[in-house]
Amino acid sequence: MALRRPSVEGPDFFDFVRQANDLTQKLEASSWDFDKVPEVFAKDAAADVVAKEIVHIHDGKTMTRFGRLVMGGVGRQFNLMGPIPPNASLRISYRGVLEEVNRQLKSKGLSDLPEFRKLGKTQDVEFYNYEIFYTTRDLIFWLILHDAGSFPSSLEVMVRHIAAGNIVQSNRYAPTKPSKDLGKPTLMSATGLMVQFPTPVVEWMDKPIYGGLAKDTIHVETLLTTKPTEVSHPYLTLKREGKLTLDNRKYYYRRFMGVTPKDGLRGPHISAEKPANRF
């Protein structure tokens, strides 16, 4: 989401926090119906993950993901949110895993795909201010405080993850050259996001939800396992498989590539959810 109020500072801080708290309470008292608190609807939202290059390592006990994400956005500051298991650790790690995998596969990663090459130049950004939300209330409070807002159908996705015992993590990022033009959003590339959690099975990431900008997501995803596997990606086709070595350990790899649609897509030129819509 674009953060229309990225920072709260000085004497206004107390008022903003109180106001956000009041609106959150009002929304909760209204059974999370946005029409009762229309201020919560996101305005002019235009931010999406456009492409993702992920290396998933599963050693039979732990899932470790290293990612390079390419986001598109119109605005000065953004946040990227997603559900993770509550026992996951999340950090920025510049271990060069993606580069090493690509080197051994003689691949250019995302640039192997014509859809990605068409996008043009990206700006490098870093994630910062990692935050964790344990309840819908926490999450909505933060989104109101930073004037990011939300959409009811997107919020329901997070509500369902929280109901299943997951937490929601959020990272901020900001381009050095922001865009104000919807037709020409800034493309931002962030490398180094790492998520790790214990699980005896390979667990894939959810499909991204449409944020008003990119209807599809371009993927290069590589699964590394310590034993041969038939595990396939839920949507992407298998492009190649074999063996490679990483940190002196041998892995079987399966690479999946392609383009998938976002969840929650609407027709062309149809606006996002807004107050008092009925259909």
Next chain:
Amino acid sequence: MHPRSESTQFDLFVRGEIPSALAGSLLTTASRRNKERTLFSRWHDSQADLIRLDLVPGKPGRIRAFFLSVDPYWKIPQPQRRPPFYATQPNHGLNAKSDKLWATNLLFGAPLEIDIPSWKPRRLLRRIVPDCESPQISSTSHFAWSPDQRYAYYHQSLLNQSDELVRAKDIAIVRIDCETGSERMWKLLPPSEDSDPCGANFHSAFCYEEYGRKFIGLLRTGAILESLKPHMPVTEHEVVPMTASTIWIAELKEESSELQATLLPGIRELGGLALSHLDIDATGGDGFVLYANYKQADVAEETHGINIYGEHPSEVSEHYSGMTVEALNFGLVLRYEKRSAKTSIRTFNRPYQPGRTSQGHSWLPINIQLDSQRKRLFCSFSGFRPRLLPQHIAKAYPDVAVDPQRIRYVPPLLMRFEAETLVPDYDKSRTYLSYTEPMAFCVAGDASKDYICTFSTETGLRIYLADDLSRVICHAVSPLLMNWRDSHFRPDPAHLVFSQTQ
């Protein structure tokens, strides 16, 4: 298509607790599809894979999955094989009793009987044999059960292609005695005011008793097929609109070889499309309370061609092989009570209002099931993906189809209703609804406590207390559920049933 019936098994990773009341098996069906979006197959037709999940209670307990890949020509002699008219493709309905499962297609072919403990196919329920003129058959997807659960009933008919439309021929009612295994068949005569063989297909059936007499009810969807074969080439075409759904009622007479159907009053008058799924309270032997849903979708059609925004399929990456058809507008849930002298109809239909998500919606209702006390009704609604509604289908329904400029994505929903009133079971904590839930669910448990199990191959299995849909008590996943080699299972399974045979 895979040439054999084969099986695989593996464990799921379980988080949370499997309640002791759920010691048993969950059964579902999956449709195997190629991931290439450039390929087309219609939603009825797919390699069918049947999934049995064996639940061992505990914290976390254990869940083991068993896959059965079904040969569509299982035990059919070579000369009788007439591609593309398969004998069975059980990728939709599940009818379970004791150690037997009868799995069915949405529309085509014969039910396949599977032995649940061994998870192997046992026989085809093909009482009517197709011929050159009528190369395919249709059977009820969701069987009717006698109030004592001893007898299962389904319809079967031939389908033939005459002129531009498909017509049903030789409609029969088949009864299986679950105690003895014996079967009998009646010829079914259509009601005089609803005798058009086009659209005479029946997705679900139910039984009830009244004044000591036994009856069967059949939900006639009204779907009109233009072609028995998949569309070739896949392009826009003229759509023959469905007729309003009806319910046929026939008294089951042991002494007769023919049953005369009549129309249940008040159903055709509702004007709804694709009356499909049901649950029934037929206790007491004096009539019934029927809960059923209208899809408001042309279920005879296929999702292909230019969409309602004029976008070519190549521009719409949501397209996938074997897409279900999208609704034309929001659907309707029906409560029809016929007890003694009393007849009443209640309905629930609601658009989606993003600003009032606590109200729920009724876009494309799928599953419908009463709890064990018959006090609460659970319904799943698939929602709406506007870019997947073809222009040529919407054009055939100018008075029904949604305005493309006023519609957006509608998220899937599972909702609990008060059965008596058909009003959502509102509370401040929103324990009565769950958005973004898979469509396949079942109510399971024992007399003391009901649980809701939801399932999709991608999301896995979620278990809720029926009282509280705001908190998952168990979640189980495996990547091996999602794929068969490099194909995947789409669309998500529609149904899930609980069986305690192990």
